[in-house]
Amino acid sequence: MSALDEIKEFLACETPDSWIQAALQQQDLLLIDHAHCEKKAASTAMTLMFRYVDNSDLLNKMSRLAREELIHFEQVLALMEDRGVQYCHLSSCRYAGGMRQPVRTSEPGRLIDISIIGAFIEARSCERFAKLAPYLDDELAKFYRSLLKSEGRHYQDYLKLAEDAAGEDISERVAMFREIERELIESPDPEFRFHSGVPAVA
Template identity: 65%
Template sequence: MNALTRINQFLLCETPDAWVQSALQHQALLLLDHANCEKKAASTALTLMYRYVGDFEMMHKMSRLAREELRHYEQVMAIMETRGIAYEQITPCRYASELRKPVRTHEPARFIDTLIVGAIIEARSCERFAKVAPHLDEELQKFYLSLLKSEARHYEDYLHLARKAAGGESIDDRIEVFLQLEKSLIESPDTEFRFHSGVLAA
C-alpha cells in the first residue's frame, strides 16, 4: 500500500470536486495561500522544537520538516514571481484554527493533540496536491506531484510522534475527534477560497 492510499484511508472524506474547480479558477490565490501554508508549517515545527525539548527523535523530525517546508515555500515563491503573482497579505481560512479548538490544555495531552492536528493537516495537504495536480499546467502539475512524498512522510512522522508521546495508550479516540471535525470543515461551505477551505458557498 503506497503512502497516498494510506492517507486516503486515514481521512474521512475526499476533497470535493467543487473545490478543485474553485482552485482552477483561483490559481494565483491557490499559490499565494499555498506559500502561506508552507511558512506556517515550518513555524509550527519550530514551535514544537522550542516548546518540547528532550525528545531527540521529535526534534530531528521537526528540524527536517521545517527545512523541507521552507524549501517548498521558496519554490512556491519562485513560481509566483515568474508568473507575476504579487505576494499580498490575505486572511487565513478557518480550517487550522477550527481544527485546533478541541486541543486539550494540559500536558502531555496538549502535545499529543497538537501532533494529531499536524498529521491531519499534512495528510489533507497531500491529498489535495494529488487531487488538483492532474488539472494543472505541466509546471504546476510536476511541482505538486513532487511534494507528495515529503508531505506523506510529514503526516506519518506526526502520527508516529503522537502515538509515541501517548506512551502506549491508545489515541484512536482523539484521532477520531479531529478527523470528524476535519471532515465537517472540508465538506461545509466557505466564503473565501483557500488551500484548505471547504467548498465555496453559492
C-alpha cells in the same frame, strides 16, 4: 498500500469537486495561500522544537520538516515570480482554528492533539496536491506531484509523535479530529483557501 492510499484511508472524505473547480479558477490565490501554508508549517515545527526541548525524536523530525517546508516556500515563491503573482498577506481560513478548538492545555494531551492536527493538515495537503495535479499545467503539476513524498512523510512523522507522546492507543482521539476535519472540508466556506471547505454560493 501506497502512501497516498494510506492517506486517503486516514482522511474521512475526499476533497469535494467544487473545491477543485474553485482552485482552478483562482490559481493565483491558490499559490499565494500555498506559500503561506508552507511558511506556517515551518513555523509550527519550530514552535514545537522550542517548546519540547527534551524530546530528541521530535527535535530531529521537526528540524527536518521545518527545513523542507521552507524549501517548499521558496519554490512556491519562485513559481509565483515566474508567473507574475505577487505574494501578499491573506486572512486565515477557518480550517486551522477549527481543528485547534478542542486541543487540550495540559501535557501530554497538548502535544498529542497538536501532533494529530499536524498529521491531518499534512494528509489533506497531500490529498489535494494529488487531486489537483491532473488539471494543472505541466510545470505546476510536476511541482505538486514532487511534494507528495515529503508531505506523506510529514503526516507519518506527526502521527508517530502523537502515538509516542501518548504511550497508548490514540484511535479515539484521532477519530474525533477526523470528524472535525471532515466537517470543515465538507461544509460551506465563505472564502477560498488551500484548506478551505466547499465554496459558499454567492
